[in-house]
Amino acid sequence: MNDEDQQLAICRAHRLLCGHTRGTLIVDSLPYETLYMVDPRTGALVLSVSDDMLGGDDVVLVIPEDTFDAPMRISLELSTTIQEEACDRFLAYHLHQPSPIWVHGRINFAKLEAGNVVGPDELEVPNGLMDEHSGLCKKLNNDREALRIVCKLLAKADIEEPTAVGIDQIGFDVRGHFGVVRVEFPSPVHDATQAQEVLAALFGSVL
Numbered sequence: 267m268n269d270e271d272q273q274l275a276i277c278r279a280h281r282l283l284c285g286h287t288r289g290t291l292i293v294d295s296l297p298y299e300t301l302y303m304v305d306p307r308t309g310a311l312v313l314s315v316s317d318d319m320l321g322g323d324d325v326v327l328v329i330p331e332d333t334f335d336a337p338m339r340i341s342l343e344l345s346t347t348i349q350e351e352a353c354d355r356f357l358a359y360h361l362h363q364p365s366p367i368w369v370h371g372r373i374n375f376a377k378l379e380a381g382n383v384v385g386p387d388e389l390e391v392p393n394g395l396m397d398e399h400s401g402l403c404k405k406l407n408n409d410r411e412a413l414r415i416v417c418k419l420l421a422k423a424d425i426e427e428p429t430a431v432g433i434d435q436i437g438f439d440v441r442g443h444f445g446v447v448r449v450e451f452p453s454p455v456h457d458a459t460q461a462q463e464v465l466a467a468l469f470g471s472v473l
Contacts, residue, residue, distance in 0.1 A: 275382035279389055282329055282338045283376070284434060287359060287446040290332035291315070293322035297332050302371065303359045305352045306393035306432065311342065311371035312356045314363045320344060327371065340389075341374035358431045359439065359446055393434045398458035405465060406430035406438060413440065415472040416449065423447040433461065 284304055291300040291313065302313045311327070319325075327340045348370045357363065373390040377383050395402060406413055413428045417440055425442035432439040437450035455461045 272382070275378055275380075276384050276388045279338060279376050279378060279382075279384040281436060281450070282378075283340070283389065284436060284439075285448045285450070286330045287439070287448075289327050289329040291319070292324075292326045292328060292332060293319045294324050299331075300327070301356075301360050301364055302327065303356050303432070304393075304434075305355070305370065306396045306399055306434065307349070307352070308370070309390040309392050310373065311340075312348070312352045313344075313369050313371050314356070314365040315344065315367050315369050316365045317367060319365075320346070320367065320369070325371075335379060337379050338376055340371075340376045342371040343374060344369045345372055346370075355432070359441060361441075394456075395434055395458055395461060398461070399433060402433045402458065402461060402465070403430045403438075405462070406433070406440075409469065412469045412472050416468050417447055419472070420468075421447050421449045435461070 287303055288301050291298045298319065300313055302311045305312050325342045325344055327342055328336045329338045329340070346367065346369055348368050353368045373386045375383055375385050376389055393399065407430050410428055413430060414425055417423050417425050417428055425440060425447060428440045428442055430438055431441045431446065436454045437448055440447045440449060451464055455464055
């Protein structure tokens with residue numbers, strides 16, 4: 267595989283990882299439907315599991331569900347070393363803790379459906395907008411009706427009471443009554459300044 271193909275695989279893996287918040291967690295061949303989010307500080311995944319899942323030797327998250335042609339499978343190591351902030355962010359996304367034990371899912375590698383493999387150094391990376399994360403989400407939530415229209419236009423999702431809960435360099439996440447919707451930017455942004463410019467353009471076009 268040449269460098270261009272590998273870079274395309276990395277970008278696709280990032281979009282898949284950030285574009286979903288649920289998948290099938292397979293622990294030693296046993297499947298569990300699970301919710302997750304990407305920890306913006308570390309790039310690791312935040313999940314909640316039961317005690318019997320912690321001792322698994324083989325842990326794989328299949329996104330978005332365990333099917334033969336699933337787009338991506340991620341090999342994980344589960345660690346109970348996790349900051350309270352990450353757990354609070356999970357609750358902002360999903361409003362509840364499905365299982366009793368909080369864990370970080372540290373990425374070993376991800377395998378795409380075409381066979382491309384993406385390593386942890388390429389996939390488990392901190393959110394480049396972390397320092398401005400809360401402020402940018404606040405801006406998104408200042409006009410809920412405009413946020414609703416943007417979600418409808420870009421994500422084809424009509425969310426009656428949208429709440430922006432996360433943002434990164436390729437898009438933002440909006441919680442509704444039936445789960446979290448991913449809204450991708452027209453193209454990735456490099457920093458918070460560019461993110462604000464894109465948001466201003468998006469919201470200005472619907473007001």
